[in-house]
Amino acid sequence: MNSTKPTCILCKTLQIIYYLIILCSYLTHVNCEQTNGTKTCAEVYEKGVEAYLDNKFQECVSYLENALVKYREYSKTLLNCRLKCRDEAEQSKPLNDIDIENLLFFEKILKNTLCLVKCKTTSTLNTEKYNINEELEHVFENRKPYEYLHLCYFQVKDLQKAASAAFTYLISHPEDKTMLATLKYYSSFDGVDMNEIVNYEARDYVYLYSHGAAAYEKKDWKSVINNMEESLTDFLQAGEECRAQCEGPFDHGWLPDFVPSIASKFHFSF
Template sequence: MGPKSVDDLQFFEKMIRKTLCLLKCNKHNPKDGLHGLPKSVLKEFEDLKPYEYLQLCYYQKNLLQKAASAVFTYLVNNPDNKVMQENLKFYSELPEVDMSEVVNFEARNYVSLYIHGAEAYQHEDYKSVISYIEESLEDYLRAEDECRAYCEGPFDQGWFPDFVSSIANHFTYCLKCKRRCPDKLNSLNGEKHQDLLASHYHFLQYAYYKVGNLRKACEAVASYLMFYPADETMMNNKEYYFKLPKVEKDFFTPREEAVEYVQRQEYELRLLDFIENEFSFKDGSENAIDINETENKSSLTKVKDSIIMGTVSKSKLFPPPIIKF
């Protein structure tokens, strides 16, 4: 048996051991956890449908502040729902409801941490900015890992492929799901911020500069440029830092988590680009789907289009923009 065959076996051994781990984990969850629920029920949870009922229950119990928060939580995920918009307006006019205390029950920790960090930035409390934004960054990456893990659930292929095709088909289904995770997470209480992850490094580069940690500031600049390599503002900042007497070239080393994230993203997008241009595959129904018919641009092209092109102007340090909440 040659080295290549051993490598193949090691891959499948890893999958077998991972499966055993998942089976043991699922023994502690009814019906294999959420993956054991009917697809229609899962969809309702994903769409936050229970909050439609919760707000009514809270209202009936005269828990009006919670009712307003339940409506707001639903609207974060379903902003175009007219009925719930009217409900929120109704609650906002009640004297018992303080709209400044209305919260998103489903908000992840990184959302509040990010908001606190942005508020600390407005108050020029840069040590707090670093503390909040670093923690927010860590929690955001953890949330995306959890989202990606959930994508590896069961998949009804709707046909009976052979061994290799089955693996490729299921992997593609999971990969497309994983690529949707950033869009699900790039929301601050209903407001979409496509650069949310990268913007952490924008706050950090300025805050670290303000507390005198130039190496950390330069690392944050390099990390931001991993996401947007031609961003004019950050290129200007890099030039500004580079001219400081204590700054050395090796200061501009991107942080490990940024490198890993961008490399994974680029690889996945290249792979999806290949799949979308070369394959038709099953989406769980009995009909083959031609991705090129449903998407005008490949994923890789969209990312390229999102890069902000610009040239470096005069040396000046640019802080992150002030975000209003």
Template structure:
């Protein structure tokens, strides 16, 4: 199987400040069945993704899977909550734009009002969560790169059902990725891998 491309992102490049506290918090997350962000708002998908990359580099396959899974979960929580804030605040029009004389002032006033609305919503939802993320990491999540690492780490410890599902999910959004095409072909050749293992992990319940 072809390994995912090496990433230059490392845990130490993201973890700044109270490293010991954050590491202990992440280890706590790995032992609990909880959504990462609501319970540990200071630990983000970027941090867990970087920790997953370190686990991958150190061949700690089980930890790699756990970190990547938590990172994906937290990324969904963050992006969906942010989208909810924007939807709620888009509906808010404090100033009347029906009067032509005041049109420009009203438009500017509504822009400021909505910006403040989103900021307050984020503060309420995210509390102490950091709000700046690496463009490289965000691009990795948009391209479903965590699933690439997840499938390889799962394969290393013979968790073929997890590996097949993650590989299939990644390939759906990266159809021209030859390495993953070969991985899927390999998984299908394994006698213990069933057709029903190939599911889209990004698919929402209402889409099924």
């Protein structure tokens, strides 16, 4: 009897937390529908594509660059929410000092979920500025905007950016022979310096490592140390963010994240 009693108390506590999650997710849904902000990331992207099709290339550049900025802001905010909530759940004080049937693990999952709901409700993720669905995430993660953007850059005579946009797309699609030929074509222009072509989506550690390697060749040991240390720090941070990014999305009807999905699964297994 003594062992059953604390188990029941903890189960009821966890169920209460779950109902709070349902309430919070409902409030999140209502708040999202009532928000009346600027154009969404999807709308800006669509405007950019329309401008390209209408041969309005300067507008195309403006819209697509804006869409990329919005998506980066969204991704960063989402990652910050996940990393923050994971750390808070790990460091939180347990409801019961005794880990009954490994319930401490699931308690942390539920706390993580509550934190995610709150974070998404109070942060800019919950505004029409983003409102990004899985399909649009796929578009941006596959670098689709650069497939249009490099052509628009070319038409407005910004050749260096056109080459960099084509290169950025090729990083994710190295088998694309058409884009490879296009980049080679861009490189034939006098205004394009192949040494200055950049990957617009590269993390800082890539360039820090390159600077460190260049400093090594020059025997500038202080710069080597500084750049390599910063490169390693950013690389490890990128790994953490990559793992956090893998937690979603999974749309099961109320909060499309991996951790809440586990919390929901646990509740219905009682």
